[in-house]
Amino acid sequence: MVTDLKDGKPIAGASVLVKGTNIGTQTKADGSFSLNAPSNATTIVISYVGYTTQELLIGSGGMNVSLVQSASTLNDVVVVAYGTRKKGDLTGSVTSVTAKDFQKGVNNSSEQLLQGKVAGLQVTSGGGSAGGGSKIRIRGGASLNASNDPLIVIDGVPVESNGLPGSANLLNTINPNDIESMSVLKDASATALYGSRASNGVIIITTKKGAKGKVKFNFNTTTSAGVVGKTVGVLNAGQIRTIINNDAAATGINTYKDLLGDANTNWQDQIYQTAMGYDNNISASGSIGNLPFRASLGYLNQDGILKTNNFKRLTSSLSLTPKFFDDHLAVNLVVKGSQTKNVFADEGAIGSAIYFDPTQPVYDQKNEGYYYGGYFEWRQLNHQGVFDSAIDLANRNPLGLLNLRNNTSTVNRLIGNIQLDYKLHFFPDLHVMVNLGLDDAKGSGNDNIDSVSATNYKTGGRKTYYQQKKQNTLADVSLFYAKELKSLNTKFDLLVGHSYQDFVTDVFNYPSFSYRPIADFNHPEKKDTIAGTEQTFYTDKPEYRLESYLSRLNVTIANKFLLTASIRRDASSKFSKDNRVGYFPAFAGAWKLKEEFFKNTTIVSDLKLRLGWGVTGQQDGIGYYSYLPRYTRSFNTGAQYQFGDAFYSYLRPEGYDANLKWETTTTSNIGLDFGFLNNRISGSLDFYKKKTKDLLSQVPVAPGANFVNLLTINVGNMEVKGFEFTLNTTPVKGPNLSWDLGFNISYNKSTITNLLQNQDPNFKGIDVSGIGGGTGNNIGKFAVGYAPYIFNVYKQVYDKQTGKPIEGLYEDINRDGIINDDDRYYYKKPAPDVILGINTQVNYKQFSLGLSAHAYLGNYMYNNFNSGATLRSIKNPINFIGNTGVNYLETGFSNAQFLSDYYVENASFLRLDNINLGYNVGKIFNNKASLRIAGSIQNVFVISKYSGLDPENASDTGVDGNIYPRPHTYSLGLNLDF
């Protein structure tokens, strides 16, 4: 008999299973059940949606059990700024994703686990390179020239996520298998405690810890194979021959015809490979004596689909969480060490494979392997009249680029912290927490180009060593005080803290060396140093510091009203004494409507209204010393001036703004959290508005007023508006079959509202978004009244009969009879209006099937590949034949028309990110272990009208050059718990 503990009523439809078997039944309407258990069975498991699962020893007679209503997910603890909070008590806009909901399959980098899972979060991988990074944007970002990246905090340590030489992406040094949960803090009331670095949101990563109990082991292994999907549509050898021959017949000039080769080479097939990946992880957690611990080791070996590209990662982590003095002192020690080894492929090969003449062979039979490692290269006469000089500006053999360059790096990183949390013996309401953290990363590498490579044959190859270290130390001291005032039916807790963080970079610069004994015959004393690569300074040590005071008060009244007020005072060494200090306040309130109005109904399991307001700052992405007048010595020997017979290096005064300070963003947020039917339907809806002022913008300053013509100063305003809606449902939940379906949608609109100190109605904005082709062409603008990076283009005129664009003919928008720069207009923007994420998971007995997908709507892209597709690109004026996109067959353009709106395309898309199928084998090895097998396909397909390779592009500018294609990855994994 199964009943509800609270009211004693019978529960119908509860699942009753013999533990460790498939043998089971369901309770009847009166709560009764009967079951024939095998003789060796000892325990049954009783479960029902919304109630805590119970185990019961099998007795002979009637068995009665009362189930307790589970507290539901509202009691889940969510990691927030400087602490944790129950999900039901959150006042800010925070989404937490735990390990079970992470993206499945092979993910080299932690942020990819969140792809499509959180409304308002955009994670875009830069491409398919092994270990490569992603662009992360929360609510579209609030900055223009300063960084738009969120702050990332790992176990209480804000970490370095900016680049390090040798690392494709610093987040890839964290093993995704060690991550327990990730919290995405979106509105200011959630982030304001991070003050001057919080405007673009915060992602808090919490790693797995050990729990008291028997030591458990987990081993998992995944093998994957990535294959190239779509490649860029280029002309084939036959088409090139036809075009060149026709052109020769028409012009009577055989220059290019004579250059045609006899081969039929598909260069893109030549450069790609099947990328194998192997990921193995083992961990142990539990306690030894009274010492809870978790230790893990992981090893990933991942190839890229571009030949030669490889990423290896060895990670280890250890956490110790002992308690002392009758649990008054809790110690939390976490150390994560990793070593990544990269083999970077020369990604120039991707563009080169697209543009290289398909009529030429990979290997040059004519040159007997002597020149350029045997690879076919476009050559011309050298000074001695020998036909052996690689043409300077010609395309290079893609395989030569890949195989004649050896670019490897090693990145070692240690992130560790120790937290001492002491509950005062004489005053246990108060506890003191000290958090000492360290993030130490060192990158070094060798970028060597073979002496026979066409790119560097003149210098006899090139050997370059590089090294950089980053060290970031943190010391936090906080006091927590919590008290319940029963008489007032009020609880409150107060935090007061001080934080000090120091960021040091050690830069080591080295010259490049030749493989020849003497690289410069004019200067034999320099031996094999390549001329012009000598460095003025061989070391540099930029450093910046941040000192903060922070405080937060949470008040809960009658379990209905939740109030949070916080303030942080930041002082940063990036600004002068007068501008160094800033205050970042935030207030938030929530009203638990459930408690107020729906207390006695089970239909509504949660309903809460949230209101938040706060001020945050941004100071990343600007120089460490931008406010100081200073002089810089010329960086190398190539920038000097001759007086008499001697050369003098330059000392240049640098531009500065003594009044520089951080930009500030004020965010208002209104949100509703809801849950129905025991939270089988739950979700939240948020509306937000962010106003950024004093934008750190690089703007034109009055000529002559400063040492630069574009200076980063605090000018400009931006407004971001949007909404987010998340819905998680469990349409089916039974003992054998369950189905979860999650959906999120977010709409975001960013508008630049001011860019100038001195208003000017004729101001056309600031050029951004440089494109490839020509020199110095920009396709986008920062313009007032428009979204950042809006495309600024000419309006293409089309032939009425054929519908084809007419070369060089644009609409005279201002009707002045001249087509010039004034006729460019603002047209579309790269950022999406709407982002959708869909996740679903079906469990049937031991099987599970999951799908996840995401979509962008309203994002546009400039197809830089098509815009270079011209006859000129085939008949290159520098006397070689190139290839070009099939778009040339559409336009027939002779010369590139880079600034035409014809090349701005709708890049809305839907991508099925992942299909995964799992099978829970259950107990094996005499019940000593349990096994799960899973297979997945990542990047299954993309649906889009966009004519280029991939409509999802990590650049803010929306310029689609040659991206490293994202592979379709098939993987198979085993997970063993023992």
Add this chain to the structure above:
Amino acid sequence: CAKKLDLLPQNDLTPATTYSTAEGYKSVLAKIYGGLASTGNTGPAGSSDIQGLDEGSQSPFIRGFFNCEELPTDEAVVAWNDQTIHDFHNLKWSSSDPFLRGMYARPIYNITIGNEYLRESTDEKLSARNITGADADDIRKSRGEVRFLRAFNYWVMLDLFGKSTFITEDDGIGTYLPKEISRTDLFNYIESELKAIDADLAPAKTIEYGRVDQAAAWALLARLYLNAEVYTGTAHYADALNYAQKVIDAGYQLQPEYDKLFMADNDKRKDEFIYAINCDGLYTQSYGNTTFFVHCASGDDHNEYGVSGGWYGYRGTSALANLFPDPTGVTDQRAMFTTSKYGTSASQIAIGDISDFNNGLHVNKYKNIRSDGLPTSDVQNNFADVDFPVFRLSEMYLIYAEAHLRGGGGDAETALDYLNKIRFRAYGQSYGPGDVGKLTSSDLTLQTILDERARELYWEGHRRTDLIRYGLLTTSTYLWPWKGGVASGTGVDSKYNIYPVPASNLTANPNLTQNTGY
């Protein structure tokens, strides 16, 4: 803890440390001179002085000056498709032109850092920093040089934009809005500065190569006065003639062979060069100094330019070729238009398609090849050693002759003699068979001088100024191929005699005003 937030960079210097030694001053002086040769603090590119523009093509002085002074004329067209580059030859540029933005920014940048040097090198500051003796004397001299360079940069503004942002050492550094100076006031300022520094500058031909002396100031005055009527409405031909004569009297000599003036070791032509911008293939690398000349003009024939590869860009028009008795250079050796790949037949010179490098007159004037046959500095032959002559003696001869004809005094015999010195060299230390090259008094006309200037000074940044002085740049009186964007040439609006003030500058500084018509 608060003190710990005062951090200083490890390698960068504060103003106090920069100017604590004479070497520090000299390195800043090198930067001010180098502002005309380099584009930034990394050679050839990488840390540009000018932001937001293409460093190699839009921020350099020599390349920008060349684009502004030569591309709108009969002397140059370009095949490339870089942004608005075709607007130059088409004579239809707008105030949003990025090349013009760069060419406004570059002289003003050079002036701004010059002003800083003048602020930091006063006698009070030198003595406060214990810099005395020969070091202090040299720094005092350099103040005159910096004021010359400031005047030269202002002259560029005067000539191109007709007015300028105006800042001197009395203005500071910040985000304030500088004043604008009118064309006449700017003319007067340049004139007064050039006269005022005479006492500070070294006597002609006495200072180390690369630095300027009194003769440079005179030469700029001569050029300024020759164009005074255009600049201010008031003629100053007598002054032009006098200052040209002053330079000539200072002991300069024409080098015997014209072609050696533009080769990699042209730093040896000190006797003819009054001021040259020093470039070096190893130490002063830029994509916009003379490296640009040798690459932009070459194609498959790049070996004849002494570089490892051509950029297939710039050529001249048939109008330039037609100024020579024959474009092959057999008679007048200044016609350097023939290489192994490109010839001077009428069909080759004719430009059917501006974008086709094969059409046009291929100018092989600048060469990164040493006249003594030794290797150049850059073993890879990417960067040129050629120095860019800003003032040469022959320009002074031509100014004398023109100023004389325009009523500036002097005498016809001297004028003719000066012109013939130039002709004698041009024909190979002779006047050619039957003295065909020699001018007679009947040749002493303004048209002859304009043509002679083109023959002697083509691709040195004079043509636009000359055509304006002669009233020929925008009018229909003189047409050349593709003038105004039409194959046969057409006249354009007279507003194109002056470049517009870049719109972004008007936005940044409301004190600036736009030129008429833009």
